[in-house]
Amino acid sequence: MSGYDGPTLRAIRESMGVPLRRVARQVGMSHGHLSKVERGEHGRPITPAILSAYEKVTGVSLAEAAAALAEQRESVVGRRGRTWRPGQLTDMRRLAFNAAIGAIAIGGQIGEPLGRLLDTTGRPVPPIVPDQGDVEQLHHFGELFTQLDLRFGGAMTSQLAKTILRWAVPMVEPTSVYDRDAQPLYGALGALAARAAWAAFDTGGHEAARSLFRLALFCAVRSGDPHLRAHIMADAAAHHNHLGYHDDALDVIRVVEGDERVAAPVRMAIHGVKARAYAASGAVATCRRHLELAEHAFTETPPVAPAWVVSLRQSGHLHATTGHALAVLAEHTGAAADRQEAIRRLAQAVADFNPDSHARAVALCQAKLSELHLQAGELEPGEWWGRQALAGLDQVRSARLARSVGSVRRAAGDYPEETRMAQLTSEIDAALITAEQPYGG
Template identity: 70%
Template sequence: MQVPLRRVARQAGMSHGHLSKVERGEHGRPITPTVLAAYEKVTGVSLAEAAAAIAEQRENVVGLRRRSWRPGQLTDMRRLAFNAAVGAIAIGGQIGEPLGRLIDTTGRPVSPIAPDPCDVDQLTQVGELLTTLDTRYGGAMTSQLAKTILRWAIPMIEPASMYDPDHQPLHNALGIITARAAWSAVDTGSHEAARSLFRLALFCAVRAGDPHLRAHVIADAAAHHNHLGYYADALDLIRIVEGDERVAAPVRRLLHSVKARAYAAAGETNSCRRHLILAQQAHQEPAPLDPPWVKTLRNPAHLYAAAGHALADLTQHDSTAETHAAAVEHLTGAISLYATSEHARALGLCRARLAALHLTTGNLDSGEEAARQALPNLANVRSARLARALGAVRRAAAQHPDHEPMATLTTDIDAALTTLEQPYSG
């Protein structure tokens, strides 16, 4: 059947060049449901039925192309070659080809054209797993795993540019995965990747009709701005959602905490303290039937940690003993509340911040103790943010070169940062 490719391109709303690359099977040009629908519309042929007919025909042709592993359809040469390879590898032999090439022979990931509820359930569990890995081990491996899952799953939602209630659970599951991928990218210092992922996560959250996830993604994007020093931009982003009365209290607590830290870094003491109070009030609100991922935000350690970091930032502008004591109190409270096995990165960040806070005020013994406790976290967590926080501790300790414990601490931190395998990037 001779059908002009440009006619199919017009039907699909895509470029002629893109469809040409799809037909050639180029990498990154998947056959999406939109493409299939356009071909079916123009040709009048049901491609699914045609594929089933071809598969049935192949079933009936014994030894077609001599590549089928079905009973009675595999040549003796291929069977014997495989058995010989298994025997050689089993006694310590080499595979005989590059490992990457071996994986490539398994084919490209194929995502379902019409995802079933079980696909959504599995993606939801993947999101929970990625969150656990990220908080426990840092963002390095989590970022790579999440992006791999997204490359497989995104084709399922790519053609759904309109709001469709049937697709909301899928968008929600992918929004949670993408938001975790974005924050993991922040944690590894892959800031451009994080920005792309935040945009995708927000798109999924809006299509999912989930105001909590939408606000959470924007809060994380604003926290990313804070991390890079763009405090005004952080406040601008949060203003997009802070008036949404649908947002659950734990997410509103997060929004207030991010704003408090932005105001603290900018030296606006009153605004910082006001939002810390609002965050406390949101945390104390009764717990309604929140989504499962929202319930994890009710951990009081998160409230203490956010307030501690904000107050520590505020000490750069308000050096009163009251502000310093409040920062120490909140960071210490967060450290005591975080479960070591579940929140190793957050625990390390709080310990490092507490150490730097003590050292900058001359409390060298307490500073050294907190720093020594943070060093094991650096060895077990792949996080550029944690490495940066310990770098700040190192600079504070280096201000006391004549104090032998500080000189030793500086040397130990240097050794840890030097031998640390850099988190994966990109």
């Protein structure tokens, strides 16, 4: 029954002066179980038998109480003339609450664990029939989590996004059919799940990321948005690339590569992912071709597309994507020209990105620049870029960044006789040990 939950049942019972043990006797359940029902604990559902018991012992029609809450009515008149109104308290509970907030206001303790206090608020209840306002709020959450992820890394973003998804997914759970009326809702959920997947990947929660990529793709397909569908596939392929599954990355990305509806900024991302996969596989010519295709997609006329698609068309994205791919390619070719071009593009990406909004991307580029310089024996710029990346680790909670800084440490470790390299490696070791790395998948 919608409109109230465990805490509301408790409020009705206490306002009527009914002890919990009387309800327990009526329904034939333990006092402890009903206490957890009233706190809204997971796995403690409000069954019809429980509802019936509360109605009998309180004399208040719970259907009427639910309607009163929904309609913001002043009061409900139950059987035997007993009345109840939303928010009603017994004198004892009212005085106890006033005493509690008075004590807390002057530095006193709450008197119970904070987690249990939150349990008393009940479980999240999503709207059964979402409206346009719900969809718009989910879109805003997706935009907020994107900003947080790009700025601070995926640690907190992953947890917050999954919490919102657990609340929102029941809105589409009853059906998986294609429903045009539900497309905006699926689009909002798909974008939110895609960001949650990327944030989980960024924290090293790879199994969580795979589950979230599946959820994101499911929603994107039902939203009818070809750009979102393609971008999620590109992100899933990038995840494969990161883990060394380059053939799988190419297999995944080929599913959407031929979709002519996909806007140029998303195609730029697709070609960037493929370039990196081919670079890692040693397919030099094919890698270079996809680098050119990414650049061509960037130069195309800005599309008439959703704002998030247009936002992908940034020179920083282009230079970072192609620069990282060229860095991988240089490992195979051994060509100084490839290494220098990778350095040029990554340095340009650092210059293009706003560090206040893309701190993780900046730090990842800085770490790769340090590694490239150190591998070439260029210690001064290698040390400078390494320290820049190390500074980013203080603010960005990202397993990917920690791994990249670890690569800088290994490159610096090749010069043990150099005092400044020894100092850099010790500072990196200390940072990687003491940094509070992501909260898990």
